Amino acid sequence: MLRIRTFYLIFILLFTLFTILLLHQTQQDHLNLKSAQQYNNSSEEKQYWPQVQYPPEQEQFLSYFPNGDFMDQFHSLRNGLRLALDTNRTLILPYLRLGKTLEDWVPFDIMANRYEAQNKTKLFSICYKTDLAENDDDCKDLYNWVEIPWSTLFDLSVFKKHSVRVVERQNLDWKHGGGWLPSDSSAVVVVDPLTFMENGSVLDTHEQQNIQQHPIMANTSPMQKLWKWLRKEDDSIVPLPMQRPLSHRYASTSQLVQLNTRLLQFGSVSQSSAFVSSKSDQEIRLLEDVSHQMIPNHFLPLTEKATNIINALGGPRSFTVLHLHLPDLIQRETTLLQTDLWMEEEEEEMEKSTVSQDILLAPETFLEMMNAIVFELAGDIPINQAVSAALPIQPSLLLDHLNQDNDDDHHGPELLKACIDYRNKVDSRYPIIYLIIDKIKMMDENAVLKPLLELFPCLFTRNDLQKWKIIESGWNSLGNQINGMEDYSLMDYDDLLGPFLDILIANESYSFLETPSTALSMFVAKLHHMFK
Template sequence: MLSSLRAFLILFKFNGYLASPNVGPSFGKCLAVGMNSPNPYVQHRGQPRNRQTAKLVILLLLLALACLTCFGTAYYLFKTSYETRNLGLGRAIYADTPTYQVDVSTHVNGPRVVQSTERFLAYLPHSGFHNQRIAFENALVLARILGRTLIVPPIRLGNKPIPYYPFDRLSRQLALADKTGLKHCADVPSRLALPSECLDYYDSTLLPWNSLVDLTPVKTKQDLLPRWNFSEEWFSEELGITDDEEIRYFRDQTPYQYRLVDNGGGANDRTWYTEDIAIDFLAQQTQRLLVFGTLFGSTRLKLEVEAHQMIRKEIRQAMTIAHPVLDDISQSIFRALGGAYLAIHLRASETKFRKSSQVNAQALWWTLLHCWYNATADEILELEEQMQGTSTQPRTLSGTTYLSTPSARQCKPLDDVEKYALASASRSKCRQSTAHPSRLSVMGLNTPFLYIATDLNNSRHQPLLDRFRALFPCVVDISDFSQYLNPLDHTINPMDGVPLRTHLFPFLDALVAAKATRVVGTKGSTFSYYIEDVLWRRFHNVPIKQRG
């Protein structure tokens, strides 16, 4: 650019001083002679100084205009190229699958009109998805019993969840985690470093609940009002509640402070909670808004009134994952496995589960052999002795210990119909030659597929899973079905531009596990309980299991 400008100036000087239309072709020579000649009659011709200044000003103005035009064009291309890229990718979402759009109308167009007589119930979400889901279920149940509109926060997905804090601090944390004013972060191209304010932008994303769960049955029976930020002004700006006396806060200081009961409760039957609040007492409150902190906890609501129990059952049944892309992919994997397989769900990467991963893996192992294949403790112990050469894992759970657990006492062996379906699927799609020969004494010739859903990375190389791979000839996980996963690469949250693949992956894993003939999960995991109690039972037309 500098060389072009230099050439332009030289050309302008030549044209202005040596090639003026008012000067003859021999002027250059005359001028040279005249300057060196003592002849007083030779005149020095030159342009008036004011004309030179005018041309210089015009030149500078033209250069300034050119620079502004260049910078303006560059800025326009910078903005529109990345916006076009994002919009194009957005249009490509689910290009090879049925059209699916996340409902963001309440976020874009604002909430519905609030009635002056309308009464509300709000709560503060925290922790991972399944803790948020349980809190949401409890809030839905409580709001319907009380006849109040539930203020619904979005789902927060990410690898850095907001943990539980006492009420006031949790309120501040949620307000600070808002992405307002950071929309430009999604437009920064990957080849450029993110600005400092955008460093945590992709760590989390917010989604409306109806993007993962079909709330249609719920919304036919109660009112819901989305809440997309946790600023202190939200209640006054969106609900028109400006009088503090119209709000009643239940400011918890510990995660298990309040239990909500419909029968009066009592200290004798409390296990986790320190205080009981009667639902009848809440029904008598005249404030327009009741605000709770955490509502997480499978036993948070102690319901003995049959009508209340039915409400909870109905709401929990509605909490099945309903996402077109996830449904299509999981169904493709289900068919690829022949429509019949066994599954385990092992949580082992988080600190809580990492410490007990050996015991949990052994419990899953014993469930497979004792519960489903009716093997005795002696048979399983003998099998483990024979397989020690193929597994580096120590024996951390004895048969006597496992067989004394409630899950072992209540387990149900595979019936003939299930065994036939499993054998048919494995015969047609699984090579049986790679399994340990000792399996024949327990499982017979046609060992089924085993699907492993887990949060462990590179599960094929995890010693924790060696015993399963040694026993089953066909052990598979989500990585074996990469040909079906491409649609996940095109799922983007339209509200903040965050790619959703990593956030949706655990749900896909759960759906595949839940469609298995049998599935067993990790003790103490709300995610595993969700798969066992809700998803698996819904897919197999079995009444869901209620906890609490």
């Protein structure tokens, strides 16, 4: 009997101890923000320590590292504004990257190193004073990208009527707020719930995430060591580099506002679900203004070229913009062909084979794919334009022109005039199409245009307008007006500024179609709705 009582007593003691440990760990997992780390600027291994307290009267900042294409960077800007508004901090905007994009996401330390390396002056010096220029991929890409202030293309005055202050970084020294903090300051605190487990809250504590955690940066308490021992965690295991962001983690502005430090530095903030804000009326109004009024119309050479193209197509609301992402379409068709092939092989019990994209680039297969795309587009354009395009063309200058053999470029301007005349005098619903194509290597432009022209005879590209001398070819009026574009002769301005030119044109169109649809469709739709 005594043994039974002793056993129960030991059991109760062990259960109590285990419960205390469990509650302690749960509290750690669900801390609003577990001891946000302070970045150590020493040359030793990077470490993260509890934040230092600063007088509240000093201006406080937050910033982030940009990544991805324009739409990713735009989402990062929106999320940065949310965080700045709720935490009453000044947002330090990183530069906008044009051209070749950075990776969608990498862990914080890699992203920080990559950010610091985007100094083109130093990169030119390294690449062209050594033998790297011909062999290193980063050196080969130097003329394929540039970073410029957002205010070069966008009017940032929209933020002034909201309770959020926005400044732009002055240099790449992110540890000192891009030039907004004194050089002797070490007041930066790193917050990145997508990289560091201790930076966020867990939505589902029972989920076993397949992750490779960042090394532990702070001293481990005896209680934590015992907990780790009970969970059989081994500190001696060297963590592997993270391949993807942590899932089901977020940082809340109600947590971040408690951090009294001069600068909060985030990694990527393009993923909205990783940051929870108050969703106040003030925030909603701010984001609505960003969506509706952030137009790249603040750069004169860009707006002049867009205006010339819009006027050449008949003026605002007189044309439809069609954007074809050919690489994505080919990938989609390749996947469908692959699926069909595997289904046939399963029925015949054959070994599975793979479909190469080269098959789709073969003339007959490519034509078949383009015909399918044209059929799809006929169902996507506004119904009044679809009906008008399907009807026979009525007697007009356009009909006379199409009945003649006018395939050479010399008659192109006449076709454009005939299309505008037909729309103005005969059928106001008749579609004039401005085509944007994401090109691929080995692409025959005529093979793309032929099926489209059969349904839409009044279809034109920027290249057409340039060949016909209707608009200026190139960007000769650009000069040195963009900071960072050091060598005009080697920069591909069509690649760097083309997407923003397309946005300005699409904003003045009758309708905008994009296939496959991307986040750009929603961006243009919000602008279009505001100014229609």
